[in-house]
Amino acid sequence: MNSTSRYALLTALGLAVAAVAPGAPAFAAKKEEKPSKPALKIGNEIRKPLGEADAAIKKKDVAAAEAALATARGLAKTPDEQFVVAQYSLNAAQVSGDQAKLSAALDALITAGEASGQLADDQRSQYYWFQGQFAYQAKNYTKAEASLQRAIAAGTPHADAYAILADAQSRNGKPGEAVATLQKVIDAKAAAGEAIPSEWYGRGADIASRAKLPNEFVRLTTAWLSAYPVKQNWHDSLFIYRQLGGLSGDVDLDMMRLARAAGALPLSAASNYIDYALAVYLKFPNEAVDVLNEGIAAGKLNASSSQNTREIISLSQPKIAADKASIPAAITAANGAKSSFKSVMTTADLLYGYKDYAKAAEFYKLALTKPGADAGQANFRLGLALALAGDKAGAKAAFDAVTSGAYAPLAAYAKVWAEKPATA
Template sequence: MMKSRIALAIALGVSAAALTAVNPAVAAKKEKAPTIQLSDAIRKELGPAQEAMKANDFAKAQGHVDAARAAATTEDEKFIVGQIQLNIGIMAQDNAKVCLGVDEMLATSKTSAEDKPKLASQQGHCAYEAKNYPKAEQAYAAAIASGPVAQDVYARLADAQFRDGKTVEAVATLQKVIADEAAAGKSVPSDWYARGADMASRAKAAPQFVDISSAWLAAYPVKQNWHDSVMIYRQMSNPSGDADLDLLRLLRASGAMPLAAASAYTDYAIAVYLKYPNEAVTVLKEGIAAGKLNPTSSQNTREILAISEPKIAADRTAVKGAVAASQGAKATYQSVLSNADLSYGFGEYKQAADLYALAATKPGANADIVNLRAGASLIQSGDKEGGKAALAKVQGGTQKVVARYWTVLADHPAAS
């Protein structure tokens, strides 16, 4: 055996050209080169391989490398064969040869700590492109564990996990890197949040969807993201009654209602027109102005407007006396809640918040509903901190999710 200090590719005269896209550069500095022992049988193939590569005769170079591979018995020899294979792939722009070289190098213990993250990342890319997602996941995880890696490694790891049926793990991967990047003061692409939300929704993993969509809305509070987050959650949770009304009120408050389908407007109106006709009329007219509803062709729109508009004047008078009526001896939880909702429908948010707080003191009160609606009302009245304090009291169910979204909206108003 002959001893020779061989820098990766350099000592053999091989150009370690930088790889692009999914092919990271693998270069070594001479002062960090390991001591490598090669037999004469191996070395006699590497010299001609070097000359062939210089002449861009990659087929001939490959023949010599194949012969060296057949003769290689030690880790040193297998590592160098893999290194030369990698460089042939780089120079020939042959990704299959690059992938083979990377696999061979990583199969030994000779890869330096400096090069391990790049090589393992490349191995993950190779496996990912070959749709070998378990191998890609293993390689990406090894790359991350061995040192700093490019952002796309995390994104591809998550996608490999998802494609391998590991949705919860995939979302957790994205959440971790998002949190780490945010803690480091770095921005995360919106697509990462969107991909995580899509993964969670496809798997019907509501808690994970709420977690990542809330982070998405805080980082990118645009109306389209609000629409997508609220409407996908609505589809996942399939709420009814008060729970659905609260989601639709949130969507409207975010300004994303015009991005929704016509059915969102009519669902909203149907939920409120019998008790709070002004709110129903206002919502339907917003839908008409947005070009989503046409009374001529929409029977629901036409009929609800006809039923509700004549009642608005009387309700407007009732709103003016709602506080006094709610403070009377005969006031109940339901009557005070109705007065609060009526006030909300007229945009009297401060009064509505006060009445929701009063409703909370009545026997039989649903604390989650009143605290949620009080918080939403306070935020819309301009009292952000008071609103967030009320929302923090919401404990369970869909109301807790909606309260979380409202808290995000308070701190990150939706932009167009």
């Protein structure tokens, strides 16, 4: 998020003010250009100190300018006069280089400008935008939130206004509103076909995770992954969701299967490889050994120093030959009349572990026809198998079928992965 400087502020606002010498015509509103703005009216008494302030500003004599402005401020009786004083004060603050003075002068300009009816929406959008930035930099997040909301309502062209507003809302203890702010602008920009900065998604995801808002987190991160499908984003999204959602059992295992398929597992901690292997080694020794060997190849695990790695491999490796030899009998039994949802799923998982994804998909489909089928689990695993077998359309249909329950968030992630595989 960008922050402003005193130079950027005056350049953007174009607030160099013409001199108002004694006897000079009253400030005009340039009715021909902006007929909605009323003409400024200032009294003769205030013109002398304003002229002195103007001359001092041009000489960069800040002390003299401030002294003249203090006199003018004491004489200003109407919003119009206060507005003119504030304009000169802003120019004097620019010369001084004091951001606190610049911020105070801008506050006065906004207050007087609103009271005098001198602010058009294009000016509001700029004035409140900079006021919001000053407040944010000063850690006055309540003021920043209010100012940035006004800037956005006036149509500020600064896209960062939404990101800074969301951060201010979060710091004000309003994480739900912060996420909604980002989601609103993300949705609008996506609908318009405009690019959205990756850090917006990341900031929103961070706010949602810290506030323990899993639904918002999933919505933001799936959009993030669709726009920026890099492996690091996959890793962060899945493993933060793992903690946020308190995943356990089969759902946790399937999250790690997705992370592995997406290429995100090598970016994770060594403990995740161990968790994965522990979840499968008793029933699917080949899958456990494969996962641990991948961890070793990725430099995450070392069999000589990791007791878990060493023991799981030593227990599982000798079982693989018999396990593989059991596949034909398992297929026959799964196709038999006495097979159940669980037994067919076990056969499908066995085939999945040996990377026979197309055959595994056949049995996940069969499992869905069995009484008591867990449709969410079976469709999710079916989608993974089909995607890995190269059937993206079939995978999408399977993931689309998971609309509720613990597997729905995983299916939302997996659908993005099937459509846009992770990049380096």
